[in-house]
Amino acid sequence: MSRRVKYGGSVTTDRLLERITRCVTGLALFGVGISLQIESRLGNPPWDTFHQGVANQVGLGIGTVIILTGIALLVLFWIPLRQKPGLGTVLNALEIGLVANVALDAIPRVESMAVRTSMLVGGILLVALGSALYIGSGLGPGPRDGIMTGLAERGVKIRVARTIIEVTVLVVGWLLGGQVGVGTVLFAVAIGPLVQPLLPRLTVRPRTSSGNAPA
Numbered sequence: 287m288s289r290r291v292k293y294g295g296s297v298t299t300d301r302l303l304e305r306i307t308r309c310v311t312g313l314a315l316f317g318v319g320i321s322l323q324i325e326s327r328l329g330n331p332p333w334d335t336f337h338q339g340v341a342n343q344v345g346l347g348i349g350t351v352i353i354l355t356g357i358a359l360l361v362l363f364w365i366p367l368r369q370k371p372g373l374g375t376v377l378n379a380l381e382i383g384l385v386a387n388v389a390l391d392a393i394p395r396v397e398s399m400a401v402r403t404s405m406l407v408g409g410i411l412l413v414a415l416g417s418a419l420y421i422g423s424g425l426g427p428g429p430r431d432g433i434m435t436g437l438a439e440r441g442v443k444i445r446v447a448r449t450i451i452e453v454t455v456l457v458v459g460w461l462l463g464g465q466v467g468v469g470t471v472l473f474a475v476a477i478g479p480l481v482q483p484l485l486p487r488l489t490v491r492p493r494t495s496s497g498n499a500p501a
Contacts, residue, residue, distance in 0.1 A: 308420070
């Protein structure tokens with residue numbers, strides 16, 4: 287029987303190396319995806335509008351702000367909500383920002399609307415794939431998702447918590463100078479339907495006691 291530990295939920299340690307590999311790969315794709323969307327200049331996801339707005343005000347790289355925001359959320363929200371971070375939570379807080387700092391420097395600025403549109407669409411697709419990989423690894427939610435799950439455990443509906451949080455960070459980010467546009471809307475509309483069919487296919491299933499994956 288595989289051992290189980292709590293990482294903001296029941297998470298098995300079975301197939302741990304595979305889980306870590308998928309989590310790290312997914313977070314890297316996520317970081318590249320949001321970088322492509324930011325560099326498209328057609329509108330960021332809500333949280334990245336916030337990250338960009340803060341970066342504009344304090345003079346730090348967006349990736350650095352992503353890391354600092356993740357750490358701040360763990361301290362300010364996870365502790366009061368009694369959420370327990372897992373390995374995936376820590377990797378999420380650090381890796382996405384590190385990858386974004388590298389990717390944002392590497393991606394050239396382009397003016398062609400066709401190329402920018404392709405960057406936007408490609409970025410959203412990469413974020414969807416990356417999300418399914420790291421969520422499916424079962425190593426714990428990211429710092430931002432953990433707030434929603436923590437509120438849900440206290441009776442707040444997930445969609446209500448998510449809407450309130452994302453609208454708040456979007457408005458604050460926009461007021462701070464973050465990019466809002468058609469890409470923001472497209473991300474909000476498309477990301478759920480894209481992740482939903484990918485997640486079951488990319489979720490790591492625990493082996494049975496005999497060593498075979500369950501049917």
